[in-house]
Amino acid sequence: MSRRELLVAVLVCVAFALLAFLPVLPNNDMLMALAVPIAMYTVLATSWALFSGPTRYISLATAAFYGIGAYTVAIGLESLPYPVLLIVAAILGGVVAALVGAATLRLSGVYFVIFTLGLAELVRQVVTWFQNNFTGTRGSYVFTDITEAHIYWQLLALAFVVFLIGWLIGRSRLGFAMRIIGDDELVARHVGIHTAGAKIALFIVSGAFAAVIGGVMAPRFVYIEPAIAFSPQLSFMVVIMALLGGVHRLWGPLVGVIPFTIAWELIAAQFPSQTVLLMGFAFLIIVFFIPNGVVGLIENAFQRTRNRGGREHG
Amino acid sequence: MDKPVVLEVRDVTKRFGGLVAVNGVSFNVHEHEVLGLIGPNGSGKTTMMNLISGALAPSDGDIFIGEELMSGRSPRHIARAGVARTFQLVRLLPTLTVLENVMAGAVFGHKRLWGRALRVHAQRQLERVGLGGTGDAPLSTLTYIDQKRVELARALASNPTILLLDEWLAGLNPTELRTGIELVASLRQEGKTIILVEHVMDAIRSLCDRCVVMSSGTKIAEGTPAEVLSDKEVIQAYLGDDHV
Numbered sequence: 001m002s003r004r005e006l007l008v009a010v011l012v013c014v015a016f017a018l019l020a021f022l023p024v025l026p027n028n029d030m031l032m033a034l035a036v037p038i039a040m041y042t043v044l045a046t047s048w049a050l051f052s053g054p055t056r057y058i059s060l061a062t063a064a065f066y067g068i069g070a071y072t073v074a075i076g077l078e079s080l081p082y083p084v085l086l087i088v089a090a091i092l093g094g095v096v097a098a099l100v101g102a103a104t105l106r107l108s109g110v111y112f113v114i115f116t117l118g119l120a121e122l123v124r125q126v127v128t129w130f131q132n133n134f135t136g137t138r139g140s141y142v143f144t145d146i147t148e149a150h151i152y153w154q155l156l157a158l159a160f161v162v163f164l165i166g167w168l169i170g171r172s173r174l175g176f177a178m179r180i181i182g183d184d185e186l187v188a189r190h191v192g193i194h195t196a197g198a199k200i201a202l203f204i205v206s207g208a209f210a211a212v213i214g215g216v217m218a219p220r221f222v223y224i225e226p227a228i229a230f231s232p233q234l235s236f237m238v239v240i241m242a243l244l245g246g247v248h249r250l251w252g253p254l255v256g257v258i259p260f261t262i263a264w265e266l267i268a269a270q271f272p273s274q275t276v277l278l279m280g281f282a283f284l285i286i287v288f289f290i291p292n293g294v295v296g297l298i299e300n301a302f303q304r305t306r307n308r309g310g311r312e313h314g
Numbered sequence: 315m316d317k318p319v320v321l322e323v324r325d326v327t328k329r330f331g332g333l334v335a336v337n338g339v340s341f342n343v344h345e346h347e348v349l350g351l352i353g354p355n356g357s358g359k360t361t362m363m364n365l366i367s368g369a370l371a372p373s374d375g376d377i378f379i380g381e382e383l384m385s386g387r388s389p390r391h392i393a394r395a396g397v398a399r400t401f402q403l404v405r406l407l408p409t410l411t412v413l414e415n416v417m418a419g420a421v422f423g424h425k426r427l428w429g430r431a432l433r434v435h436a437q438r439q440l441e442r443v444g445l446g447g448t449g450d451a452p453l454s455t456l457t458y459i460d461q462k463r464v465e466l467a468r469a470l471a472s473n474p475t476i477l478l479l480d481e482w483l484a485g486l487n488p489t490e491l492r493t494g495i496e497l498v499a500s501l502r503q504e505g506k507t508i509i510l511v512e513h514v515m516d517a518i519r520s521l522c523d524r525c526v527v528m529s530s531g532t533k534i535a536e537g538t539p540a541e542v543l544s545d546k547e548v549i550q551a552y553l554g555d556d557h558v
Contacts, residue, residue, distance in 0.1 A: 173421055173428060180418050183407035190367060191472070192393035192423025 016160050023149035032148055036220075038261045039155035040213055044234075045242040045253035046162045047209035050169065051202040052239075053247035054182035057109055060235040061100065061116035064123045065093040065207045067229035069214025071127060074140040074224050082144065086215045093211025094204045096123075101200035117232065124230035131226075139225035146219040154216045162209055166250045169205075174198055236279060237264075244286050246293025255294050317344040319378075320507050321366065321476055326375035326385070328361055335361040337531040338375070343476065346505045348498075350512055350522035350539065354552055358531040359511045360402055363480050366509070367399045368392035379476070393423040396475035400465045400482050402511075406453055413449030415464050416440055419471030439467040443497060459490040466497070477501070479510040483517050495520060515543075527551070 022028065022035055044062055052059055069089035076085045104115045131137060169175045177198045181188045188195050218224060237260075245256025260282075268275050290297055321343040328336040336358040343349050351359050364370040366377060368389035377385035379395045398419065407415050416436040420427050427435050440446055443463040448456075456464065462482060469477055483494045495517050501508060502521060512518055518525060518539050525542045527535040529551035535542045542548050 176414075176418070176421060179410060179414075180407055183409055184405055186369070187401075187405050187407060187418070189389040190369070190393055190399055191418050191421070191468070192390050194390055194422075 012163065016156065019156055020153065023152055032152065034262060034265060036148065036152050036155065037265065038258055039152060039159055040217060041238065041241055041257045041261055042254055043155060043158045043162050043213055044210055044238045045245070045257050046159070046166060046250070047206040048238050049242045049247040049250075049253045050162075050166050051199070051206040052242070053252075054178035055199055055202070056182065057105070057199070058113045058239060059116045059203070059206070060113060060232070060239065061097075061119045061207070062210050062235040062238045063230050063232055064116070064120040064235075065096065065210035066214035066217075066234055067120065067123060067127070067226070068092050068096060069211035069216075070218040070221070070224055070229040071140075071214075072211070073215040073218040074142045077142065077144065082146070086212055089211040089215035090208040093214075094208040096211075097204045097207025098200055100207075101203040102196075105196055105199045105203065117235070120230050120232055120235060124226045127230070128226045139223050141223055142218050142221060144219040148220070151216060151220055155213070158209070158212060158216070163250065165205065169202070170250060174201060178202065233276070233279070236283070240279065240282055240286060242293075244282075244290065244293055246295030248292070249295050252293055252295040317346060319343065320345050320380060321509075322376075322378040323362075323366070324376045324378070326362075326365060326372045326377060328358075328365055328370060329373045334531050336365065336372075336528075339526075339528065339531075339533045340375075341526045341533065341536060343507060343509060345507055347523050348502050348506075348508045348510065348521055350510055350518045350525040351528065352512060352518060352525055352542075353528035353534075356530075357528040357551075359528055360480060361531075362528070363399065363478050363509070363511055366392075366476075367397055367478055390422075393472065396424045396472075397478065398424070398469035398472045398474035398476075399478035400462070400469050400480055402480045402484070404458075404461050404465050406461055406464055408453055410453070411449065412445070412451050412453060412456070412464055413437065413440065415453065416467045416471050419468035420473075424472040424474060436467075436471055439471045440464075442470060443467045444493070459486055459494065462486075462494070463497070470501075475507060477506055477508045479508060479512075481511055481513065483512060483514050491517075519543075 022031060025031065044066075048059065048062060051057070069092070072089040072092055073082070073085045076088065080088070100116070100119060104112050107115070177188065177193045180191065180193060181195050181198060185195055214229065221228060241256040241260045242253040243256070244260055245254060246252035267278055271278065292300075319342045323342070324340050325338050326336055326340070327334065327338055339362065341349075351362060353359055361370065365372050365385070368384070368387055368391065371386045375385070376383055379392070379397065382395065384392050384395060407418060410418065413433070413436050416439050417432050420432055420435055425435075437446070437449060440449060443466050445460060445463050445467065448460075453461070453464070466482065479498070482498070483491060486494050491514065498508070498510070498517070498521055510521065522539050524537065525539050526533055527542050527545070527548050534547045534551060535545045
C-alpha cells in the first residue's frame with residue numbers, strides 16, 4: 001500500500017467514525033431525514049456502479065433485489081432473528097443475480113436493460129400472486145424495535161463495506177479483468193478472461209447489496225406491499241445518481257448521491273405529484289450534458305489545465 | 315519435418331449461411347516453424363485465424379493444439395492452451411496505459427502472473443519489441459507502428475506456444491516495415507511458432523519457412539515460399555488468367 005493510499009484509508013475511516021455520531025446530535029430530525037436516504041443511495045449507487053461502470057450494462061434490477069430483501073425481512077421476522085434475515089436476503093439477492101446474469105449477460109446491452117426492468121415487475125407479480133393465493137393479504141406489517149438511528153448505523157456500515165469491497169476488487173485480478181472487458185470484450189476473451197463469469201460475479205455483488213439494503217429499510221416502512229417494495233422509481237434513481245456522479249471511479253456515485261438526494265427531498269416536498277416527470281428531465285439532462293458524470297467533468301477540466309501548463313513549458 | 319506438430323487443422327470448413335468462407339482446409343504447423351497463410355483478399359485467411367483462435371467455431375472439421383481437440387472451444391480456453399493473437403485492425407485497450415495493455419496478456423491466459431512479477435514481465439516484453447521506457451505513457455501518444463508493437467508485446471506476454479499475427483505488417487511505411495520484419499525475424503530466431511497472414515511479399519519470402527495459399531476458401535498450394543510463389547495456380551489466383 002502506498003503512502004497516499006494509506007492517507008486516504010485513514011481519512012475514510014475518520015469520516016465514517018465522525019458520521020457515526022450523527023444520530024446522537026441534538027435536534028437532528030432534519031439531518032437524519034436526509035442522512036438515511038443519502039446513506040441508502042450511496043450503497044445502492046456505489047454497488048450498482050461496481051457492475052455497471054466497467055461493463056456499461058445499465059441494470060434496472062435494483063428494485064427487484066431491494067424488494068426481495070425487504071420481503072425476506074417482512075416475512076421472516078416472526079421465525080428468524082433479524083441479522084440472520086439480512087444474510088438470507090444477501091444470499092437470495094446474490095442467487096437471483098446469478099440466475100439473471102447467467103441468462104442475460106450474454107445479450108447485448110439493450111436487451112439487458114429491458115430484461116432487468118421487467119425483472120422487478122416479474123418478482124412483484126409473483127409476490128402479489130403468492131400473497132393473494134396463500135396468505136390472504138396483499139401487504140405485510142413489519143413491527144420491530146429497530147429505530148431510525150439503528151437503520152442509519154447499519155447503512156453506514158454497509159457503505160463502509162461496499163467501499164472496502166470496491167477497493168479490493170479494484171486491486172484484484174477481477175478488477176483488472178473488468179477494466180479490460182469495459183475497453184474491449186473481444187480482446188478480453190482472447191487474453192483468457194472468463195468474461196461472462198467476471199460480469200456475473202460483479203452483478204451478484206451488486207444484487208446482494210441491494211437485497212441487504214431492502215432488508216435494512218423494511219422496518220422503516222412498517223407496512224410493506226409489493227408496489228412499495230418493488231417500486232421501479234428506485235431503480236431509476238440509482239441509475240441517475242450514479243451517472244450524475246460518474247461510474248468510472250469508486251467514489252464517483254457518492255458525488256452524485258449527496259446533491260441529488262438533497263435536491264430530491266426538497267423537490268418532492270414541493271411538487272409531490274410531478275416527481276416522475278422531474279426524474280425524467282434529470283435523466284435527460286445528465287445523459288446529454290454530463291455523460292461521464294461530475295467526476296468526469298472535474299477530471300477533464302483538470303486534464304485541460306495540466307495540458308495547457310505542459311504546452312507553455314514545452 | 316521431424317519436429318512435433320503443435321497445430322493440426324484437419325478438413326476445416328466454415329459456412330456463414332450460404333457462403334463458404336473456408337472449405338475443407340487442412341495443414342499442420344510444426345514447432346519453431348513460421349507458417350505464412352497467404353492468398354488474395356477474401357480468400358478466407360482471417361476466417362482461418364478466427365477459427366484457430368476460437369473467435370469462430372468451425373462448421374465442420376477439427377483443430378488440434380498439440381494433442382488436444384480445441385475447435386469449438388471458447389477463445390478463453392484456446393488462449394489458455396497457449397495461442398495468442400494480434401488483430402487485423404489493431405485492438406488496444408484505450409483507457410489502460412501502455413504497460414497495462416501488455417500486462418493484460420499475462421494475467422488470465424497461458425501465463426498467470428500478478429503483482430511485481432507481472433509488471434517486470436510486461437516491462438520486459440515492451441523492451442523486447444523496442445518500446446522500453448514507455449510503460450506509463452497513455453496510448454494516445456503512440457504512433458501506428460508503436461501501437462502495433464504494444465499489441466505484439468501483449469501477445470508475447472502470454473508466452474504463447476503459437477503466435478497468430480493477422481496482417482501485423484499491414485499499413486506500415488517502408489522504414490517501419492523494415493523494422494517490423496526485423497522484429498518478427500527476431501521472434502523467429504528465438505524459436506517461436508508463428509502463423510502469419512500477410513500480403514507483404516518481402517516479409518513472406520524472408521520470414522516464412524512454409525506457406526499455405528488459400529483462394530476462395532480452399533487451399534490451393536502448400537510449400538516453401540519460393541515454391542508456392544512460382545506455382546501456376548497461385549499466380550492465377552493473385553493476378554488472373556492472363557498472366558499464366
